[in-house]
Amino acid sequence: MTRPDYSxxxxxxxxxxxxxxxxGAQRAIHEDGHLLLVLHEPPQSAGGAREHAVFLRTPDGAWAFHGQPGGEQALxxxxxxxxxxxxxGLAAYDQADDAADLFALIERVRPMARAAVNLHAALQAAREAVKSDVELITARDRGAEIQRGLELLLADAQLALNFRLAQQAEAQTRAALANHRAQEKLNTLAAWTAPLMAVGAVFGMNLRSGVEAMDAWLFWAVLVAGMFVGWWVKAWVQRPPPPEKKKALSSAKARAGGKPPRR
Structure with missing residues (x-):
């Protein structure tokens, strides 16, 4: 690829x-009274090629664009x-409904904001090189407004995206906590009822064991024993794990009187 030479x-x-x-990059070159202003068209994507917009201001104040007159209108x-x-971008931000829309907006605005920063820097350099050109002053001021607007839009979109992600994370955390509480209740219920159900199943078998004719106190004794076993199972299930044992000091550290060895 060769650089185009304009007339x-x-x-x-x-x-x-x-x-x-x-x-090359967006910049202003001022030599021998001529000002060559190299700018870029708005980028289409983050990694795509940049289309140059090249302006020339001659010492007599005439502007040209790509070798043709009418550079002021082109700028x-x-x-x-x-x-x-x-x-x-502002309209898309107002209409964004979810994180996917905000991410797509950020993906479009980020290269635009970066190009606007370089655009304003080139216009500012051109303004400092040619201080008497009103067209450059106006273009520099507009470039500053565009840069600020794109930077604010990018910051707002990023903040909104972070807020949406934080909301989703909080919702997932609340759902996980609710499931954990429900699981704890189910585990507690199972711990209480499993021993009683086991004892009831044993004594409910249609086999002669000799306890059929015993007094009613045996029923209550079995019930209390089953509840006690259920309480013990519940305490065992909910018991926290034992704390980790502290690591023993190394022999070298112990010989040094508790101080780490020198390196």
Whole structure:
């Protein structure tokens, strides 16, 4: 890929500062009274190629765009395209309903915000090089507004996305806690009833064991014993794990009187 040469006379000092493949990053080159302003069109994606918008201001104050006259109007159209992208981003932010919409918006706005920062820096450098051009002052001010708007939009979208993710995490935590409490209740109920059900199943078998004709106190004794076993099972299930044993001091540290060995 070679750098396009437009039909305008460039001073040798500017030609020496340009590469052979492209015009490079957004910047302002001021040599021998000529101002070459290299800007980029609004990016379409984060990693895509950048289309250059190259302006030339001659010492007599005339502007050209890609070798053709009418550079002032082309510069205004370029800033209008950035402003239009900003307006679309604000509308998309207002209509975002979920985290996927916010993530897609951030993915679109991030390269735009980065390009707007470099755009404003190039316009500011051009303004400092040619201080008497009103067109540059206006373009610099518009570039600052676009940069600020895109940065605020990106920050708001990122904050909204973080808030949505935090809300989802809290909802999942509450659901997990509710499930944990329900599981604890079920475990407690099982611990109480399992021994009683086991004893009832044993004594409910249609076998002659000799206890059928005994007094009613045996029934209550078996019931109390089953409840006691259920309480013991419940306490065993809910017992916390034992604390980890502290690691013993190394022999070298003990010989040093409790101090770590020197290195």
């Amino acid at each position: 305008w006379p460039l001073p040798e000092a500017i030609e020496r500062r340009l590469g052979r493949e492209s015009y 205004r159209r370029l800033l209008d395209s950035y402003q239009e992208r900003l307006a679309k």
